[in-house]
Amino acid sequence: MATAHFRFYEELNDFLPPARRKVEFSVHFSRCPSVKDMIESLGVPHPEIELILVNGQSVDFSYQLRDTDRVSIYPVFESLDITPLIRLREWPLRNPRFVVDCNLGRLARYLRLLGFDCVYRNDFQDADVARIADQQQRIVLTRDRRLLQRKIITHGLFIREVLPRRQVPEVLTRMDLRRLVSPFSRCTHCNALLEPVDKVDIEHRLEPKTRRYFSEFLQCPDCRRIYWKGSHHGRAQHLIDELQSAEWAFPE
């Protein structure tokens, strides 16, 4: 029987039982499991991982464990540049395109409101989410740890927060996305990019007050919904400000 020693860092500890958090612990094994299989059998989904060091050397998921190995596992550090150290994935996480699990509809709509590309449908099955993530190179957002353990998913975030208004700052903070926020650029209903539209073409569809006070409009090319930047105290603007400015940190 061989033994390897594991230490998980930062928020990856959330997936471990209390006795294994933030300490080194030993795991016995026979044959030679891959480091990926071993990590997932310990309960940590692989898309949450950015860097694995074995005896101080960076390895990929296929590395086969050997007796006495010391394994350190680090989470996705979006705000730190560790690219020289790693090669776990084919494409970078910097391109924030998402596919959102079926029970996180509000999160998808809020992220679209901030301009992020989110594929979402409330009838998605796990297999749909996994296939779209793979084919379109999208990052999976889910609260289902088992979904993230599917092999073809390479990028994903396990969302900790339960409330949608807290989930948005969680995603923005963990992926360092605040600089990419671009409100009123995407349809919150169908994810399409909005296009400018002349007021004369849509005037007949506006409420009298909107017609009187606003001059610049955008339209969704798919569902034809009309958008305009409301006054600063408008409801949408207020929500955008709240979502964008709320701070978030991993619970201690």
Ligand SMILES: [Zn+2]
């Ligand atoms: Zn639309």
